[in-house]
Amino acid sequence: MTLSDSTNVVFDCNVFAQALISPRGPAAACVAHAQLGRLVLFVSDYVLQEIRELPQKLKPQLGVSPELIERFIQDIAKYARVVDDVPNVYTHPHDPDDSHYVNLAVATESQLIVSRDRHLLNLMDTARPEGKEFKKLFPALTVLTPDVFANQLRAG
Amino acid sequence: MSLTITLPPEAEAKLKMRAAAAGEDLPSYVSKLVTHFAEPPTSLDELSGPIYRNFLASGMTEDELGEELERAKHEMRAERRARHSS
Numbered sequence: 525m526t527l528s529d530s531t532n533v534v535f536d537c538n539v540f541a542q543a544l545i546s547p548r549g550p551a552a553a554c555v556a557h558a559q560l561g562r563l564v565l566f567v568s569d570y571v572l573q574e575i576r577e578l579p580q581k582l583k584p585q586l587g588v589s590p591e592l593i594e595r596f597i598q599d600i601a602k603y604a605r606v607v608d609d610v611p612n613v614y615t616h617p618h619d620p621d622d623s624h625y626v627n628l629a630v631a632t633e634s635q636l637i638v639s640r641d642r643h644l645l646n647l648m649d650t651a652r653p654e655g656k657e658f659k660k661l662f663p664a665l666t667v668l669t670p671d672v673f674a675n676q677l678r679a680g
Numbered sequence: 681m682s683l684t685i686t687l688p689p690e691a692e693a694k695l696k697m698r699a700a701a702a703g704e705d706l707p708s709y710v711s712k713l714v715t716h717f718a719e720p721p722t723s724l725d726e727l728s729g730p731i732y733r734n735f736l737a738s739g740m741t742e743d744e745l746g747e748e749l750e751r752a753k754h755e756m757r758a759e760r761r762a763r764h765s766s
């Protein structure tokens with residue numbers, strides 16, 4: 525996959541969360557690229573709401589407060605394009621809650637979803653029925669972990 | 681500086697609702713929005729601040745943090761599904 529400043533991408537809510545908690549890690553490298561305008565990053569209200577709700581379930585010792593998350597979300601809106609209308613064209617067979625990320629990628633003609641979610645990553649495994657079906661439906665769409673994508677970004 | 685802008689009716693309605701929710705009149709609210717978006721994104725280091733120190737102090741690796749976030753996400757979603765089904 526060739527990357528450019530016109531590469532459309534979608535990040536899992538956890539990529540944002542990990543970038544906030546560990547700003548020197550691979551997820552942060554992905555977000556920083558979007559901040560610099562080297563990628564076209566798309567989010568939706570669904571994604572922002574997942575980011576918003578996440579701190580309630582995190583270990584308290586990390587100290588991720590709702591106030592900080594709100595500030596982070598307001599900042600994301602500076603460098604991501606917020607999409608209102610995301611048609612439901614795909615349902616993940618094992619985790620329907622992941623479907624929105626695929627639907628957002630399809631709606632925005634994104635080439636890439638960055639996620640650590642195994643249900644999304646399994647869509648790249650064509651030995652699995654869901655992977656075979658996904659490849660047939662969306663041959664141009666790739667799912668990568670933040671680590672792999674950050675390495676690609678570093679390699680330029 | 682003063683600007684005159686033309687907005688679609690739907691955008692105007694949404695902005696009026698947001699301004700009311702923030703307890704502000706429309707011109708003040710729009711002015712704050714534009715000012716906000718004129719600023720460059722805040723660096724992740726700056727936003728993270730003490731959270732990053734807490735993460736380092738926790739001894740968690742980057743992979744362990746990723747796993748913790750996935751656990752939290754799925755727990756959050758299970759609760760959301762339960763709320764919607766009740």
